Amino acid sequence: MKPNCASCKHMFITFNPDTPRGCRVYQIQTSSTPSLVVKKANGGSECIGFEPKEPKENSSKEKDLNDPKYWNS
Secondary structure, rough: OOOOHEEEEEEEEEEOOOOOOEEOOOEEEEOOOOHHHHHHHHOEEEEEOOOOOOOOOOOOOOOOOOHHHHEEE
């Protein structure tokens, strides 16, 4: 199964416009998907550092911006 870097907790976005994607496991920055670079460098082997991101807290509850606790009196 091909790893999806966007779903991996080790992928990050860099501030470098030439290499906007990075992988913390392999310590690389690239202009393409990090898993493709890893596969090419490993002779066709898939990335073994993939770990899925932790699920985020339920953020479906909307904030009531009229609630006074959000505003200084």
